Amino acid sequence: RGAGRAGERGAACHHGGVTGDPAAPVPPAGDAYEWFRRGSALLEQGNAAAAAELLAWAADEEPTAHSIRETWARALYDAKRYEEAARQFRVLVELSPDDDYACFGLGLALWRLRRFPEAADYLAMATVMRPDRTEYGAALRQVRATIAAREEAGLDPVGSADEAMP
Helix, strand or coil: HHHHHHHHEEEEEEEECCCCCCCEEECCCCEEEEEEHHHHHHHHCCCCHHHHHCCCCCCCCCCHHHHHHHHHHHHHCCCCCCHHHHHHHHHHHCCCCHHHHHHHHHHHHHCCCHHHHHHHHHHHHHHHHHHCCHHHHHHHHHHHHHEEEHHHHCCCCCCCCCCCCC
């Protein structure tokens, strides 16, 4: 099992496995497809944190499955785990630069991380790819307005973690 992912899964999956190592993560029952199906259902039901845990297992088993990684990224975002969501959306963008939704998701995650100029870049790409998606343009306008307001106020266009989010 991928040691790098274990830390991303969180403490909920860290309990003793068949090896007897109490730090070894134990996979849930089922296989990657079952984890994806259950994780997707949990996400639809509004339980993003639990969905992210199951989907991490699925992504670990099927690292090239675009739908699994996208759903995992969405679950991470909805669970307010923005840094991890940005990391997964970035992987999707690197694998498929023409994926408008991956650009949009990465832009939203970067916006939440207060990395406004970079967020604007990805939201602009999503908007150019799919001008019919009104939510893409709306998010881009809001980020650009934030950048303009920060510049007008003499603030760095990149926010800091200790600033309050509106």
